[in-house]
Each structure stands twice: as structure tokens, then as C-alpha cells.
Amino acid sequence: xxxxxxxxxxxxxxxxxxxxxxxxxxxxxxxxxxxxxxxxxxxxxxxxxxxxxxxxxxxxxxxxxxxxxxxxxxxxxxxxxxxxxxxxxxxxxxxxxxxxxxxxxxxxxxxxxxxxxxxxxxxxxxxxxxxxxxxxxxxxxxxxxxxxxxxxxxxxxxxxxxxxxxxxxxxxxxxxxxxxxxxxxxxxxxxxxxxxxxxxxxxxxxxxxxxxxxxxxxxxxxxxxxxxxxxxxxxxxxxxxxxxxxxxxxxxxxxxxxxx
DNA sequence: ATGCCGGGTGGAACCCGA
Numbered sequence: 640x641x642x643x644x645x646x647x648x649x650x651x652x653x654x655x656x657x658x659x660x661x662x663x664x665x666x667x668x669x670x671x672x673x674x675x676x677x678x679x680x681x682x683x684x685x686x687x688x689x690x691x692x693x694x695x696x697x698x699x700x701x702x703x704x705x706x707x708x709x710x711x712x713x714x715x716x717x718x719x720x721x722x723x724x725x726x727x728x729x730x731x732x733x734x735x736x737x738x739x740x741x742x743x744x745x746x747x748x749x750x751x752x753x754x755x756x757x758x759x760x761x762x763x764x765x766x767x768x769x770x771x772x773x774x775x776x777x778x779x780x781x782x783x784x785x786x787x788x789x790x791x792x793x794x795x796x797x798x799x800x801x802x803x804x805x806x807x808x809x810x811x812x813x814x815x816x817x818x819x820x821x822x823x824x825x826x827x828x829x830x831x832x833x834x835x836x837x838x839x840x841x842x843x844x845x846x847x848x849x850x851x852x853x854x855x856x857x858x859x860x861x862x863x864x865x866x867x868x869x870x871x872x873x874x875x876x877x878x879x880x881x882x883x884x885x886x887x888x889x890x891x892x893x894x895x896x897x898x899x
Numbered sequence: 900a901t902g903c904c905g906g907g908t909g910g911a912a913c914c915c916g917a
Contacts, residue, residue, distance in 0.1 A: 648916085649906055673916085675907060700907050701915070753917055755901095793917070806901090812917060847917065848904035859917070891905085891916085 640737060640899050641666040644789035644862055645883075646750070646845075646892035649675040650703070653890055654682050660883050660894065661689050667709050668735070672750035672791045672892075674703030674728075681705065698728035704748045704790070706733055712746070721778075722771035727752070729768070737785070739873060739899060745779060749790035754811030762811050765793070769820035780827055780867060788829070788865040791892065794821045796831060799840040800860035812861060829865040832897055836877035844879055845892045852891075853884055864897040874899055 643666040647653040650671065661669070669691070674681065678697040686693050691707040696717040706712055712733040719730050729750040737744045749772070754765030779786060795813040798804035807813040825831060833842050843858025852858065866874065876898040884893040 652906065673906090753915085755917065795917095807917085810917070845917075847901080848906095849901055849917090850903060852904095861917075888905085 640668075640739065642668050642670065642746070642787060642789060642864070642897045642899070643894050644670040644672070644748070644791075644864060645894040646672040646791040646862060646890060648673050648890040648892065650681060650705070651676055652888070654685060656883055656886055656889065658685060658689065659886075661691070661707075664880070664894070664896070666896065668712070668746065669707040670746070670748040670789045671705045671707065672703075672748070674698075674705055675700060676703060694731065694733065696728045696731045702728045702750055704728060704731045704750050706731060706746070706748060708735070710735065715745075719772050719775050721775045722768065725768065730772075737899065740785065740869070742785070744785040744787065744870065747776075747786065747788045749788065749792065751790065751792045751794065753793045754814075754817065757809060757811050757814055762814070765811055766816055766820060769817070773820060773823045776824065777827055784867075785870050786829075786865075786867045787870060787897065788824075789863070789895070789897065791861060792821070792863045793861055794818070794863070795859055795861055796821055796834070800842075802843070802857040802859070812859070824865055828868055830868070830871040832864045832866055832871070832874060832877045833860065833879065833895060835871075836874060837879065842879055844895055846884060848891055853889075862892055862895050864895060866897075870899060
């Protein structure tokens, strides 16, 4: 079963790219972030033509996450149950049967707050979001529920995960407090699948528009798939597909693919 | 040149992203 996460940076600006990519890629489930649209304006019909049902947690202008799935999903939550007062659309949780294990697993799609600049309430919100997310996830983990967490984490886990650690030493994505909260998940038992399954240290998933990031190869590894041990054991492959980043009028993120 | 681009809103100039 193939899962792909992709921050599309506006679903309506990127619909042609998404359709082109799905036709080539044919994942079973897509985890999309940064839709920048409400559910009513999400292009469900065009997605339906490709054989996928859309499950949308939308928001006007910013944020927004969605699942696209060939098989029906059971949506469980559209916000973090331990953080229901969060008014941003950054979370979507579903249940799906993984045939390989013949059991239900959870899929969690996140668009974690960026948090810049670090000396503002935006960063406080990021850390609060991560703490409340971790609290909920650890509860699921302790119930032995197999979990796949995918999305735009806005976390550069280590210095090797950015083209220039020096340029990002004061960035919310590389801040020690951010990395500490990310490590809570790793220390619990989640596997950072891109780090573990793809060799090398330039596994970028994002290249900024400003300053010619893509052209210069100045990337970041901030889109992740984390898995619980039972799922980590049976992973077939993890890939980053850089092609969509090279297309004209591209998203600044590129798809990350997890095959189980 | 992170004042750089490219999306959003609202109807110009400004907000946001990472």
C-alpha cells in the first residue's frame, strides 16, 4: 500500500500538477497540506475522475489538509482531540484497513505551524501545538494502535537536514525547542522513515522560492513520515520524488512516498 | 537580497510561508 504526503501550496493553484502526478504515481492515499481553500472550493470532481474520494479539512486563505483515497476512509478527527480550541485546519485523522496486517491502522495528516519569527507568539503557538499533538499521539501509541503520521512538520530534525545550518540557527524549524518536541516522538518509538530508509544527507523535501532555492539546490528536509515499530518492520520503500518541484509554477514542496 | 518568490485577500498593498 502506497502513501504520499505533499504540501501543494494551494490546491487550486496546483490542481494540474496534482492530477499529472497522481496519474504517474498512483498512491493509494494522498496526504495533502496547505490547501488554502474551504471544502466547498476543493476540486473534488476532478479528483473523483482519477478514482479518489476526497476528505477535506479546509480553511479560507491559509492552512487546510486533506486525504485523497482510492478506498473509503473512516475520518475520526479534524482537530487534535487534546487541542480542540485550535482554530487552524492543520490536522486530519483517519482509520484504514492495512491488508498486509489485516488490521486497522491510523493515518494522521498534519500541517504543523511554521512558528517564525521565534521571538513572537507564533513560535509559542508552534511549541504548544507540538506538545498537545505529542500528548495525543503518545496516548494512541500506548494503546498499541499502528500509526502513520505524515505531513509538513516544519521541523528540520538535525543540522544535516538543511543546506546551511548557519542560515537556520535562528529559525523556528531548527530551534532546539522544536527539535526537542520532535524527538519526543522518536524517543517514544516512532521511526523517521526518510532518514532511516534513504541514504545520504541531502534528502530535501522543500526548496524555497526566494533566492533561487531550487536552482541552487538549497533545500530543507521538513516533510516526514513517522511510523510505529510494527509498521516500520514491514516498510517496502521510502522515496522522495523531486520531479514535481522542477515543473513550471511548482509547489515549494515535493512529494514523499511511503510504501508498506 | 528571507525587502529577492509566489500564494492568498480584495480590489492596492499587504499578509503569510520557511
